Amino acid sequence: MEIRVGMGSCGMAAGAKRTWDALSHLCQGKTDITLLQVGCNGMCFAEPLVEVIDAQGSAYLYGRVDETAAKEIFEQHIAGGIVAEQYLVSEAELSFLTKQTRIALRNCGVIDPENIEHYIARGGYEGLKKALSFADKSEIIETVKTAGLRGRGGAGFPTWFKWQAAKNSKGEVKYIVCNADEGDPGAFMDRSLLEGDPHTVIEGMIIAGVAIGAKEGIFYVRAEYPVAIKRLEIAIKQAEEAGFLGEHILGTEFSFSLRIKAGAGAFVCGEETALLASLEGERGMPRLKPPFPAERGYWQKPSNINNVETYANVPWILANGGAAYAAMGTEKSKGTKVFALAGKIKRGGLVEVPMGITLRQVVFDIGGGIQGDKAIKGVQMGGPSGGCIPESLLDTPIDYDSIMQTGAIMGSGGMIVMDETTCMVNMAQFFMDFTQKESCGKCTHCRIGTTRMLEILNRIVAGEGKDGDIELLVDLANAIKDGALCGLGNSAPNPVLSTIRYFRDEYEAHIQGKTCPAKQCKDLLTYEIKQDKCTGCTLCALKCPVKAIIGEKKQPHIIHQDICTKCGNCFTVCRFGAVEVK
Numbered sequence: 001m002e003i004r005v006g007m008g009s010c011g012m013a014a015g016a017k018r019t020w021d022a023l024s025h026l027c028q029g030k031t032d033i034t035l036l037q038v039g040c041n042g043m044c045f046a047e048p049l050v051e052v053i054d055a056q057g058s059a060y061l062y063g064r065v066d067e068t069a070a071k072e073i074f075e076q077h078i079a080g081g082i083v084a085e086q087y088l089v090s091e092a093e094l095s096f097l098t099k100q101t102r103i104a105l106r107n108c109g110v111i112d113p114e115n116i117e118h119y120i121a122r123g124g125y126e127g128l129k130k131a132l133s134f135a136d137k138s139e140i141i142e143t144v145k146t147a148g149l150r151g152r153g154g155a156g157f158p159t160w161f162k163w164q165a166a167k168n169s170k171g172e173v174k175y176i177v178c179n180a181d182e183g184d185p186g187a188f189m190d191r192s193l194l195e196g197d198p199h200t201v202i203e204g205m206i207i208a209g210v211a212i213g214a215k216e217g218i219f220y221v222r223a224e225y226p227v228a229i230k231r232l233e234i235a236i237k238q239a240e241e242a243g244f245l246g247e248h249i250l251g252t253e254f255s256f257s258l259r260i261k262a263g264a265g266a267f268v269c270g271e272e273t274a275l276l277a278s279l280e281g282e283r284g285m286p287r288l289k290p291p292f293p294a295e296r297g298y299w300q301k302p303s304n305i306n307n308v309e310t311y312a313n314v315p316w317i318l319a320n321g322g323a324a325y326a327a328m329g330t331e332k333s334k335g336t337k338v339f340a341l342a343g344k345i346k347r348g349g350l351v352e353v354p355m356g357i358t359l360r361q362v363v364f365d366i367g368g369g370i371q372g373d374k375a376i377k378g379v380q381m382g383g384p385s386g387g388c389i390p391e392s393l394l395d396t397p398i399d400y401d402s403i404m405q406t407g408a409i410m411g412s413g414g415m416i417v418m419d420e421t422t423c424m425v426n427m428a429q430f431f432m433d434f435t436q437k438e439s440c441g442k443c444t445h446c447r448i449g450t451t452r453m454l455e456i457l458n459r460i461v462a463g464e465g466k467d468g469d470i471e472l473l474v475d476l477a478n479a480i481k482d483g484a485l486c487g488l489g490n491s492a493p494n495p496v497l498s499t500i501r502y503f504r505d506e507y508e509a510h511i512q513g514k515t516c517p518a519k520q521c522k523d524l525l526t527y528e529i530k531q532d533k534c535t536g537c538t539l540c541a542l543k544c545p546v547k548a549i550i551g552e553k554k555q556p557h558i559i560h561q562d563i564c565t566k567c568g569n570c571f572t573v574c575r576f577g578a579v580e581v582k
Contacts, residue, residue, distance in 0.1 A: 001033050001078060006049035008040030008195045009227050010188070010349075014047035015066055022070040024051070025077075033078065039196020041109025042350035043096055046089055049109075052077060063089040093369070096347050099366050101290035101328065103336045104152075104312040105352045108196030113231050116238040119199040125244055127318030131207045132252050140211040141167065144314065146322030148334030153179055153270075153307030154385065154411050154487070156333070156400040162304055165294035166212040169302035176209045176217035177298060177305040179275055183222065184383030185434060186342040187414040190308040192350050193338075194221070194228035197312070198235035202258060204311030206244065209256045212304055216257050220275055223262040232260055249496060267384070267438035269414075271486045272305045274440065285440045286486035307412065309338050329355030333399035338412070343380075343417035344371050353398070359516055360394040363417055373421040378502070382411030384431045384438075387493035387498030389425060407498040409491070423508050423520035424503040429457040431495040436487065448490030449480035453496060461521045465511035470500060519581050522566050526582045529570075531556040533578035540570035540579060 003010075005020045020037065023169045027035050043049060046063030050073065053059045060083055062073055069087050076084045094430070102108075111118035119125070131140050145160035166174060178201060182190040194201060194424040205217045221229055236258050239245040241427050247255045261279055268274045269284040276298050297303025313335065317325045326334045333355040339362065340347050346368035355363060359379055363369065370376050387408035389396065396402050403410050418427065436450040453476050456469050477493030484490050500507060516524040529540070529549075534556040539550040541557060548564040552555030571579040 001055055002036060002038045003033060003052070003078065004038045004051040004109070006047060007037040008041050008192055010040050010044040010192075011047045012227075016048035018067050019048045019050065019070045019559065021063050022067040023074065026071065026074045028198055030208055036112045037111060037114070039108045039113050040192050040350065041196075042100075042105065042192070042352075043089070043093070043347070044349035045096075045347045046093060047495065049089075051109075051503075060090045061094070062087045089419070091271075091370070093347065096203040096349065096351070096366055098367070100352050101336050101353045101354050102433050103316050103325070103328075104193060104200070104309050104338050105196070105320055105350065107200060107315065108192060108350075111197065113196055113198055115200060116242055117122050118236065119197070120242075122316065123319060124199055124315070125203055127243065127315035128203050128206055128210075129250065130212045130318050132250060132254060133332065134341075136215075137210055138167075139333040140207060140318070143322040144211075144317060147313075147325035148329070148332075149310065149313055149317060149325065150400065150411065151306055152309035152313070152337065154382070154409065155408060159306060159310055162294055162306070163208060165292070166214075166302045166304040168329060169295050171302050174212055174214035174299060175303040176205050176214045177211070177272075177275070177279070177293075177303055178205055178217065178311055179270065179307045180212060180219055180225070180228070181263050181266075181269045181274065181275060181436070182225075182308075182412065183265070183270050184385075184414045185431075186416045187336045187340045187383060187412055189340050189350065189413045191225050191228055192224065193308050193312055195231055198228075198232045199239065200312045200315055202232075202235055203244070203310055204314035206249070206256050206315050207256065207305055208306070208311065210254055210281045212302070214304070215255055217259075218279060218298070219260045220263055220269070220279060229260060229262060236260075245457065264417075265401040266440070267434070268440045268486070268488050271488055274486065275305070277301070280515055283440070283566065285313070285381055285442045286488075288485065292403045309413070317401055330397065330399045332401055337398065337413060339413045339415045341367050341415050341417065344374070344376075344419040344422070345369075345372055345417040348513045356397045358395050359389065359415075359444045362383070362398070362415070367417065370417065372417045372419075372565075375423065377418045377420055377422050377424070378493070380408075380416040380418065380431075380515050381414065381493070382409035382491075383414040384435045385409060385487065385494060386411050386414070386504060387494045388418070388427065389498075390502040392502075399578065407494065407501055409494070409535060421518055421519035421520065423461075423516055424506050425457065425516075426461055426518075427519050428496045428499045429454070435492040435573060439492075443483070443485040443489060445480045445483035446485070446492065449476055449484075450489075450492050452476055453480075453493065457496070459511045460507065461525045463510070463514050463521075465507075467511065469511055470504065470507050474500060525566050527559055527566060527568070528580050528582060529557050529559055529571055530578050530580055533576050535576055535578070537576075539573050543569040543573045545569065557573045 272288040
């Protein structure tokens with residue numbers, strides 16, 4: 001019998017380490033039980049997760065397993081042979097997994113990421129063996145070209161083209177770089193992949209090295225991912241010991257080494273030239289292109305840069321053939337895409353779906369819909385560089401071109417779901433605040449332009465918006481897009497432009513009506529007590545931090561507006577619906 005415990009960062013944050021310790025204690029001396037740590041299978045909403053595979057191969061997935069539940073599952077199912085149905089993940093929740101198509105995530109939640117033998121048993125390093133067997137290494141790039149794999153880091157640039165450019169560049173020294181500097185708010189695709197299946201990314205990088213003639217690879221991982229870094233270190237050492245890394249790999253003439261660089265967490269270092277500057281010990285600031293990294297990259301040598309998910313697809317493509325991968329997806333967007341579902345969604349987590357599926361299918365069929373069954377307002381895609389897609393466009397197919405037509409971008413795969421209580425002006429302010437703080441400051445358009453845009457948004461949500469502010473935001477946004485040096489500045493105005501495009505009425509309500517339709521902008525709210533509903537229970541008065549609520553016991557109360565700080569405590573604690581937000 002095998003027991004798998006989800007030990008990704010999300011699982012451990014939910015208490016999986018205590019669950020693991022409880023099961024470890026119970027399994028002591030039980031030679032017929034194998035206890036495994038695995039990465040997150042994507043069902044972050046049900047952590048901690050425990051999967052039991054019995055002697056017949058039947059699998060039972062248990063969710064929200066704390067120490068008490070772990071003990072009961074062990075005694076009832078593992079020791080007693082009777083399934084602990086009270087802790088099983090429901091059929092409805094299992095649809096989160098069954099409606100996915102997993103290529104990059106194929107091993108996450110299934111194998112022990114710290115055991116190379118588990119990866120090999122599931123076909124690991126077969127793609128590398130095939131790549132090394134090609135007499136003409138150009139066949140590797142042709143296979144990736146046939147697959148139609150586009151970079152999964154944001155722009156969706158054809159992977160084969162970048163590889164071919166690096167291969168054609170002159171020079172004996174070339175580099176393979178993995179961009180794992182995942183900085184989008186709400187994004188955790190790279191982290192989960194590195195924590196759950198580091199060998200597939202390593203194998204993808206080695207194959208890329210064979211293809212372009214590079215002998216060294218570097219992981220650029222943000223330092224906030226300690227579990228991912230630890231498991232990468234273990235995986236690299238194991239790959240070296242097994243002969244998949246180092247000198248004369250698998251008895252061939254090809255040699256390749258890997259090392260890890262922990263980045264300091266600057267969002268701008270997700271841009272490839274800023275990442276290279278950071279790798280070289282410089283401040284992470286973008287460089288003018290051309291020349292592109294494929295010509296002059298790390299230490300001015302030809303370098304290929306892809307992100308984690310891109311490399312994770314490569315071993316499967318080499319092992320199964322480019323045509324098998326191209327059979328999934330759409331004409332111009334092949335294969336699958338990993339998304340981090342977050343926000344006002346019932347089942348948040350990591351999903352991998354074929355290109356061409358609609359946003360509505362992801363949100364409702366896989367994610368289970370909106371928390372509290374509220375109305376959906378839209379989906380933010382592409383993080384701070386992306387845009388807000390309204391409910392009316394949720395039937396848009398997920399592919400690079402269709403998403404771009406909405407004013408958003410695919411990005412690395414962040415997907416934040418917003419419901420009727422989300423203020424779109426406040427959402428735009430949040431992302432502009434993020435990009436303004438993360439701007440490296442090198443170019444004036446980005447440094448000053450985002451500051452001015454944020455100032456205007458701050459005024460609008462504070463009830464101090466003026467006629468002409470919307471037009472000024474649009475003018476500034478277009479100037480920044482046209483004049484900024486790198487992708488951060490070029491895309492920073494996207495959340496503002498997309499919310500103005502689809503939710504202009506909310507901006508006008510804030511500016512002209514001095515109201516927030518979503519009732520989220522604190523400075524535009526007024527709390528009042530309905531006299532006919534107030535019972536005089538005094539609970540709101542007791543919870544008011546500034547004593548703005550007065551009234552006799554069992555008599556209707558009132559709120560002094562000149563004292564009220566609009567904290568919302570009264571609305572939260574009232575059990576009779578007497579507090580009204582206007």
